[in-house]
Each structure stands twice: as structure tokens, then as C-alpha cells.
Amino acid sequence: MVKAAIGAAVSIKMIKLLFFARIKERLGKSEMTIDFVANQSLQTLTQGLIEKHGDEWQILLEPDTVFSCNQRVVDRDLIVADGDEVAYFPPVTGG
């Protein structure tokens, strides 16, 4: 069907990435979008980012970096879905 084919062509599958606090400072950016890849875990997605952008990005996989997906803290083996909002941040220090 033509309609379905057009729909598939224009739907850009994306993941939104957010960086906070010292991670944001280190990377020099607070957000970016990347293409969605099916069956990819947060760990794999993040390793891909480091390979692409360089050693500075290793901070994303530091042991104390917290991962959130759609504003909820998650484990690194979570499989990312199209349209997800993923955030990387250091341990929180509010209050």
C-alpha cells in the first residue's frame, strides 16, 4: 500500500540522549539524537557512542554513571525502544 510505504519512509526512528552535570560538562553538550537500532541494549548503544566520538566519552560507562530511560533509572542491559529518552548522569546530590 502506498500510504503505508510513505509512512515507513518518513518515520525517523530516533533515540534522544541527555547528559547532566559533570557528564554534560565533559562532553560539552546536554543532548543529542541518534538513530534507533533494534535489539540494542543501553550498554551496546553506549559502547557505540564511545567508539564513534572518542575516549572522552568513556565517562558514560564509568561505574558510578547512572542510566535512565524515559525518566526512570534502569540497568545497562535494558533493550532500547524507538523514541526512548535516555539520560546519563552522575550520582545525584540534591537536598
Place this chain on the structure above:
Amino acid sequence: MVKAAIGAAVSIKMIKLLFFARIKERLGKSEMTIDFVANQSLQTLTQGLIEKHGDEWQILLEPDTVFSCNQRVVDRDLIVADGDEVAYFPPVTGG
């Protein structure tokens, strides 16, 4: 010495008694003074009050009545001293 003799003669040895809350209401008075008697415990002093004033005063020896002497909670076997301020009150209910 004349001075000392006069001093002893005019020094009226007294105990001040205070009553609070339901005890005050039952006795119909909030305070009174009684003569000091040497080597008298609070228990004995209170029994003397009941004998003198009647059964209504039994409230002073009810198990939950609190005794204080000089604004400090004390046991009933405390020996009263001249000039002491003794108070009788029900369990406290502040806050």
C-alpha cells in the same frame, strides 16, 4: 544572742502546696501552705492532709498522681525540707 533568738522566733517554717488540673478542681483550691514538720516524707505529709480534710483528698494518693518537689518530679518517700514547694498533679497531657 538577741538577734539570733529573734530570727528563730519569726522564721515561720512552711511548706507550700500546689494542685493542678483535675486535682485542683476536686479540692476546689490551687494552693495552700502548711506547717513544716521535720523528718516527714511526702507520703506521710499527704496522709496527714487526707486525715485532716476528708475523703475527697484521697485523690492526692491515687496511683497515677504525680508528686513534685521544688518543680522536680519526686518519689513519695522524699523527706520534705522547710520552704519546699510541693505539687500534686495528674499525668501530663501537653504537646
Place this chain on the structure above:
Amino acid sequence: MSDHNSALQHTTADIHILVQSEPFDLSDEMLQLQNSVDQQDQEVGAISSFTGQVRSAEEDQSAMDKSGQLLALSIEHYPGMTEKSLLETCQLANKRWPFKACRVLHRVGYLTVGQPIVLVLVAASHREQAMKACEFIIDHLKTAAPFWKKAIFENTAEWVETKSSDQLAIKRWQE
């Protein structure tokens, strides 16, 4: 900074005790607490407060049923002993949970439903000290300070009974 404070702080803590019939304003009291600390240093990181107020069901339900709606509390105290007792409670709290300053206000007289009765404010370096000292003070106040409440109902008035939960609350500090 360590959570364990020096002996110096025990003696420099600013303790204010007030027994009054007038209402109090939380912000005003907070300001006064802050001012008393500012005269010493700037090390307050945590302020804890507790406000107790007259509930419409201050008495147990059975008493309410026979007496109608609670209208007010009439609070009596033992002037002199009250302030002494509250001060001792605050000093005891300060030994265990060192704080910088504390204010304890307790109202007396006729207080209608919804009116504030008591305020405990504690300023300390860290939150544990401020919160624990505040809890300690209100728990001890309830069982030690010579205040007595009379519940004024539509049809009658009666002295409020001691709560066994208050006796239990005090016990946990003795462990």
C-alpha cells in the same frame, strides 16, 4: 565535616523556651532561630520543625459520641516548672543530637479546633541532628512537661487522658 560534633557545641546551643497564650507565626519563629544562630556562625544546614494543633477528634471517639463535637482545648500548666522541664528536655536532646539552636513554644489557655498548640524548631549542621532532636523534644515534652489539656465539647468538658502511645514513644529513646 563530621556528623560528630565537639563538646563546645553542647554549651553554645541557643535554647529558647516560650509558654504563651498568643498564637505564633512559623516564619517569624524561623527568622528568630536563624538570627540566634547567625550571631554564632553560618553553619546551619538543616532546620526541622514540628507543629501540633487542635484536632476535632482530640478525644477518643466514645467520649465524642456522648459529649458532642469538640470545640476547643483549655490548656493549663505549672509556671516555672514547665520552663525548667522544657529546658532540661532541650539540653538532653542537645547532648544526644548536637544542634545549634532550638525554640520550643507551647500555648496555654483556650485554643479552638485548628489552632496551633506547640512548635518545636531545631537548627543543626546536618539533617539527622535536626530531625532527631526535634522528635526527641516533642516525645519528651508530651510525657514530662507539666501541661494539662481539658477538652471542651458542646455539652460537657473533660480532662484529656494520657495516651499509651506517648508512653511507648518515650521508651524508644531509652534503648
Place this chain on the structure above:
Amino acid sequence: MSDHNSALQHTTADIHILVQSEPFDLSDEMLQLQNSVDQQDQEVGAISSFTGQVRSAEEDQSAMDKSGQLLALSIEHYPGMTEKSLLETCQLANKRWPFKACRVLHRVGYLTVGQPIVLVLVAASHREQAMKACEFIIDHLKTAAPFWKKAIFENTAEWVETKSSDQLAIKRWQE
């Protein structure tokens, strides 16, 4: 009245979460808390509050020595997730210590020494619920809500490190 509340109260508790750069006034917040409860009933007997503010020694002493005096904190957060996290914390607290209403305010941006950072206000029937819920909320906020503090010293600025005492504080609620 029993200290154990009905399931109804879990759903009727009024929870307000505010993340703002503006200062807040304790009395105003207290009034708003009271108003939100008055729309339900008159059963509040206890109100607990916790205020956290910027201390001059927010960082550990060694960091201060090399960086000069602390001037301010710069606080950043994750808009959206912050409010969600704080709401969940309050709902969790309400399940364990049923309350009538609660307000949580957290400031962001540039806050100088002595400025208030966070306010937790809880209104409940009894003091144990109000005080425990308040403690629970501040303890959980410190380890769960996505806020980050940067300490601004005279000569430098650095991100505040997580305190191990905050991790310990949260553990006691899991027992």
C-alpha cells in the same frame, strides 16, 4: 483515633511538588498546606517540616582549603524526571506513613550561603506519621531525585560528591 489509617487516605493525600529558582516562605507554604487539607476535613493534628540550606562548609574541609571559601551552590536538575521522582517518593512515604497533605519544594540555580535549598512539609493526624514521612521523603530525595550541586568557591568550582551517609540513611528504611 487509631494510628493506623484506612486505605482511603492513601488516595486522598494532597501532594504538591515544586521545582523553582525563587526563594520560598515557610509560613506561606504552611498556609497552602493547611488550605489543601481544609478542603478535605479538619483532622490534621501534626505538621512536620524540614528545611535544608546552603552551609559555608558544604564541601569537605580539604576541598575548602585549596579552593577558598564556599560562595554558593549551583543546582541543576532533570526537568520532568525530577517531579516524577519526587512524586513517587511522596507516594511511597504515604503508603508507609499515611498523611493528609505534603509539599516538596526544591530550588535550582545559583544559591548563596544561608539560602534555603529544599523544603519538605507533611501534615498528618498524628506526629509519628508527619515526622516519619518527612524524614522518609528527605532521605529518599537525597538519593533518588535527579539534582546535582556544584560548589562555587572563591577560586574554583567543583561538583559535590555523593555522601556515604546519605546512602546509609536510605538503607534504614529498607529494614
